[in-house]
Amino acid sequence: MSRETLKQARKIQKMTQQAMADKVPMDLGYYKKIESGERLGSIAIWDALEDILGINQRKLRLISSIHPCKEGNLQTHLVCLQTLLTSQKMVVDHRFHTSDKNEALHQHSQPSAVQ
Numbered sequence: 001m002s003r004e005t006l007k008q009a010r011k012i013q014k015m016t017q018q019a020m021a022d023k024v025p026m027d028l029g030y031y032k033k034i035e036s037g038e039r040l041g042s043i044a045i046w047d048a049l050e051d052i053l054g055i056n057q058r059k060l061r062l063i064s065s066i067h068p069c070k071e072g073n074l075q076t077h078l079v080c081l082q083t084l085l086t087s088q089k090m091v092v093d094h095r096f097h098t099s100d101k102n103e104a105l106h107q108h109s110q111p112s113a114v115q
Contacts, residue, residue, distance in 0.1 A: 002036050006060045009053045010035070024048045037063040 010020055021031035024045060033039040046057040053060065 002064065003034070003060065003062060004064050005055070005062055006049065006053075007035050009055050009060065013053060020049075020052070023052055 010017070015023075017031055017035065018028050020035075021028040024031065026045065030039065030041075034041040034045065046061060049060055050057040
């Protein structure tokens with residue numbers, strides 16, 4: 001298991017694990033354990049990682065047992081990460097629009113007050 005989104009985002013930024021650890025700042029060994037999913041990390045660490053990478057920490061914290069992309073070069077992983085983030089946005093957008101429609105239907109089905 002590992003946090004592939006975190007790992008790929010770091011690679012897209014052309015940063016080593018040591019560079020990420022230095023930027024947070026934290027011990028390299030602890031950063032490696034966070035990226036591999038062995039350690040959770042504090043809120044302050046995730047806030048820093050979100051700021052460094054520009055990706056919401058909820059996405060960075062996801063742990064996957066299987067990477068959705070096949071092995072490949074950095075460009076392949078960039079496309080994969082963009083696809084993953086786009087699909088996550090579409091799910092959120094769908095839920096938002098569905099809840100708007102449900103609310104509109106609910107309001108429409110309510111009897112209006114007689115004036």
